[in-house]
Amino acid sequence: MEKLKNSLKLFFKTPMLLVFVFITIFYGGMALGKDAEVDTYAVVTAIGLDKTEDGKISLSLLTFVPIVTQNFAEQYEVVVAEGQSLAETFDFAGLHLGREIGLSHAKLVVVNDDYFESDVSVELDFLVRNKNLAMSTSIIATDAKANEFLNVIKSFDSGTSIKADDLLKFNEDYIYSFESTFESFYKGLYSPTKSAMVTFLSLVGENEEGIAIQTSQGEQGGESGSQQGQTKRKILNDGQAILCREGKKVAQIDKEMMKKINLIKGNYNYGSIVIENFTDELFQNARLTFEIFDNVTTIKAGFSNGVPVIYLDVKLLVKLSEAREYDLEIKENVDFKNISKKAIKELEFKVKNAISDGVQLMREHKCDLAEIYTKLNNTNPSKWQEFQENLSDKDEFLNFVVFKVSPQIFSN
Amino acid sequence: MKNDSINIWQTGIILFILIFANKILLLPSLFYNEAKVEGVFCYLFLFLLELFLITLFVFLKRKYPNSSFSSLIREKLGVVTLKIFYVLFLLYFFCKLVLIYNITYIFFKDLIYKDNDAFLYVICIFPIINFLAVSKMRVFGRTAQIFFPLIFIILLISIVLSFIGTKSTPLLFQGSFSSIFIGSFKHISSFGDSVFLIIFFDKIDYKKKDGKKLFFMSVFAMILTLLIVISFYLSYTYTSFMHPYAIFEVLGNIKDYGGLGRVDVISVILVIFLTYLQMGLYLKCFTESFLVVFPKLSNVYALVSFDIAFFFVVELVIRNLEKTVLYGQSVLPYFSLVSFGLVPIFSILFLLMKKKEKSDGKT
Numbered sequence: 001m002e003k004l005k006n007s008l009k010l011f012f013k014t015p016m017l018l019v020f021v022f023i024t025i026f027y028g029g030m031a032l033g034k035d036a037e038v039d040t041y042a043v044v045t046a047i048g049l050d051k052t053e054d055g056k057i058s059l060s061l062l063t064f065v066p067i068v069t070q071n072f073a074e075q076y077e078v079v080v081a082e083g084q085s086l087a088e089t090f091d092f093a094g095l096h097l098g099r100e101i102g103l104s105h106a107k108l109v110v111v112n113d114d115y116f117e118s119d120v121s122v123e124l125d126f127l128v129r130n131k132n133l134a135m136s137t138s139i140i141a142t143d144a145k146a147n148e149f150l151n152v153i154k155s156f157d158s159g160t161s162i163k164a165d166d167l168l169k170f171n172e173d174y175i176y177s178f179e180s181t182f183e184s185f186y187k188g189l190y191s192p193t194k195s196a197m198v199t200f201l202s203l204v205g206e207n208e209e210g211i212a213i214q215t216s217q218g219e220q221g222g223e224s225g226s227q228q229g230q231t232k233r234k235i236l237n238d239g240q241a242i243l244c245r246e247g248k249k250v251a252q253i254d255k256e257m258m259k260k261i262n263l264i265k266g267n268y269n270y271g272s273i274v275i276e277n278f279t280d281e282l283f284q285n286a287r288l289t290f291e292i293f294d295n296v297t298t299i300k301a302g303f304s305n306g307v308p309v310i311y312l313d314v315k316l317l318v319k320l321s322e323a324r325e326y327d328l329e330i331k332e333n334v335d336f337k338n339i340s341k342k343a344i345k346e347l348e349f350k351v352k353n354a355i356s357d358g359v360q361l362m363r364e365h366k367c368d369l370a371e372i373y374t375k376l377n378n379t380n381p382s383k384w385q386e387f388q389e390n391l392s393d394k395d396e397f398l399n400f401v402v403f404k405v406s407p408q409i410f411s412n
Numbered sequence: 413m414k415n416d417s418i419n420i421w422q423t424g425i426i427l428f429i430l431i432f433a434n435k436i437l438l439l440p441s442l443f444y445n446e447a448k449v450e451g452v453f454c455y456l457f458l459f460l461l462e463l464f465l466i467t468l469f470v471f472l473k474r475k476y477p478n479s480s481f482s483s484l485i486r487e488k489l490g491v492v493t494l495k496i497f498y499v500l501f502l503l504y505f506f507c508k509l510v511l512i513y514n515i516t517y518i519f520f521k522d523l524i525y526k527d528n529d530a531f532l533y534v535i536c537i538f539p540i541i542n543f544l545a546v547s548k549m550r551v552f553g554r555t556a557q558i559f560f561p562l563i564f565i566i567l568l569i570s571i572v573l574s575f576i577g578t579k580s581t582p583l584l585f586q587g588s589f590s591s592i593f594i595g596s597f598k599h600i601s602s603f604g605d606s607v608f609l610i611i612f613f614d615k616i617d618y619k620k621k622d623g624k625k626l627f628f629m630s631v632f633a634m635i636l637t638l639l640i641v642i643s644f645y646l647s648y649t650y651t652s653f654m655h656p657y658a659i660f661e662v663l664g665n666i667k668d669y670g671g672l673g674r675v676d677v678i679s680v681i682l683v684i685f686l687t688y689l690q691m692g693l694y695l696k697c698f699t700e701s702f703l704v705v706f707p708k709l710s711n712v713y714a715l716v717s718f719d720i721a722f723f724f725v726v727e728l729v730i731r732n733l734e735k736t737v738l739y740g741q742s743v744l745p746y747f748s749l750v751s752f753g754l755v756p757i758f759s760i761l762f763l764l765m766k767k768k769e770k771s772d773g774k775t
Contacts, residue, residue, distance in 0.1 A: 018539075022535070023535060023536070026535075027532065128654070132522075135651070135655070183648075183651060186650070186651045187580065187650050187651050190650035190651060191649075191650050192583060371580075371581055373583075374581050374582075374583045375581070377583055377584065377585065378581065378583070378584045378585070381584070381585040
């Protein structure tokens with residue numbers, strides 16, 4: 001009895017223990033009595049934004065629907081809502097679902113490219129600031145309806161292990177060497193030149209070119225979708241991207257142009273360079289394909305007589321991987337052939353031309369995609385300021401920057 | 413008395429925690445908003461002021477090793493000045509507690525559980541900081557000492573990992589001198605934590621060469637803080653102002669791009685430790701000031717009056733990030749006159765008085 005008394009005394013004298021017991025009883029009870037989260041929230045994994053013909057916003061949400069089944073397949077539904085503003089469409093979507101919209105699991109936002117005709121950052125800003133969408137969420141631009149796009153993704157998520165963001169990850173690692181996320185978009189938008197790039201994917205018919213799986217799905221009509229007819233669509237990933245300035249689309253660029261931009265940025269670790277109709281002591285009228293294994297690009301900025309100069313030093317490590325002589329069959333293993341000086345010169349010329357095309361694109365659209373502004377500013381802020389003051393349009397500074405390119409090709 | 417004093421290493425650890433604690437959440441983003449990447453200079457400027465306060469403490473401790481700061485004021489400037497000065501201290505620590513409470517409440521609400529209510533946070537925070545405030549200074553020092561290795565290891569891991577995600581070049585030379593000074597003034601209230609040395613002046617065991625240890629710990633904490641801030645600016649560059657919780661965001665950047673999984677969780681653990689210790693010490697400072705103003709009352713009265721007043725203010729002031737930032741930028745800087753204005757003036761005055769007493773003694 002005495003022991004119990006002492007223990008009780010000790011218990012009441014230890015505030016931490018009291019707090020622990022209180023929290024366990026109070027919040028434990030509350031947690032047990034609370035509704036399951038999935039009954040309160042609709043778990044959205046992807047968002048689609050379209051514009052309707054009458055100028056309204058059409059919001060599509062790829063939503064996880066928890067249904068008790070005996071297999072491991074996840075059930076997804078695309079819910080569509082229309083409204084005058086994004087806030088309104090989210091409210092309507094909540095009404096359709098009978099739940100609050102939870103975006104913490106959203107990994108993808110698909111935006112119809114109509115949105116890029118005006119400043120798309122207004123809509124994206126709403127999602128980040130008001131709906132707490134993570135800045136790491138990927139953005140895709142598409143020429144198809146975002147709603148249709150989500151229906152194709154729905155088949156991916158339900159039927160296969162291929163996820164839409166895997167395509168983006170592949171593009172990021174091997175084709176673009178840039179991220180297409182809210183973070184990268186805003187970094188570009190708030191940079192001095194307000195330029196950003198967004199991945200572009202399109203939907204094509206079943207007989208057209210495309211790398212992803214095909215899916216059978218119905219076209220959506222009206223809110224919450226009623227199936228009208230079956231069409232087979234697939235996602236085409238051909239390395240295209242949208243170039244934005246101040247949140248608006250200024251150009252759509254293909255994979256080849258992306259490679260050229262990447263050469264300037266120094267992110268060109270994948271791909272190949274092809275020389276057509278090449279003749280030297282080893283080949284005659286051949287098409288040579290060189291695989292790139294490594295790339296070291298150093299960009300240095302400087303000023304010469306007040307004129308900004310960018311020194312691009314591009315070092316590429318290449319390997320001759322294919323040789324096709326048009327008139328002859330392949331005689332020996334091309335892996336063991338040395339690259340002649342002539343071929344190297346030809347490659348260097350190709351690289352110079354590619355960089356020149358990339359610079360031309362940036363100049364044409366006033367988009368600085370290689371942080372040229374930052375480098376010039378950080379090198380000599382006073383000279384850079386002075387140079388800018390002499391420009392009638394500061395956005396056209398790239399037209400007056402001299403690019404000195406010195407490519408060096410190394411054979412493995 | 414022995415139980416109520418801390419040695420110089422414990423003092424250094426507390427100083428380390430305080431210098432680090434409130435500087436790695438909202439501040440980097442707010443400084444970027446004011447002075448772009450040059451927000452780092454706001455830190456440098458305010459850290460210099462912090463070092464100035466520590467220097468004053470070291471000089472004062474050498475001249476008056478056994479006195480308390482309150483007894484010095486009473487002795488040299490009278491009881492009225494003492495009361496006014498400590499009422500200002502009371503307000504100062506109260507306001508700082510409100511700020512820290514708001515920032516951390518919003519941080520945990522945003523990142524851990526959006527549906528939690530303020531009551532849950534109060535339950536988790538208040539009993540512990542109240543307990544820390546009523547316990548002896550030695551207990552507090554030991555607690556800080558026990559948790560310090562864990563805090564330090566998490567901190568080092570965070571700093572090393574945070575530099576993995578950095579790949580952009582920030583635009584330099586965009587912040588002007590005026591933006592740096594305006595930014596520094598707006599957020600001066602997040603600094604000046606070393607004023608706790610003045611509050612517990614007589615409870616710090618100080619030997620002749622202990623000043624070096626204090627400077628070592630504080631400069632070390634400042635360097636680590638700057639490393640976190642630099643890695644944050646390098647990770648996010650132009651979007652730094654969109655990321656409010658720096659320590660969490662730099663590790664979140666690794667999660668997003670470095671493929672290391674949810675390493676950002678360790679920053680939450682770090683903030684939990686720092687929050688408890690920082691708020692506990694502020695409340696302890698509040699209690700000490702309360703006992704100087706009302707010497708006949710016990711520290712239980714101090715805590716009860718604090719808890720009641722706090723609930724009123726918290727209900728009126730907080731609940732969202734915008735209000736908290738506005739409160740921190742527009743109201744609190746004026747209260748910082750206590751730490752960066754009155755304390756240095758009084759300290760210099762006492763040092764001069766001691767000099768005069770000595771020269772008078774000689775003549």
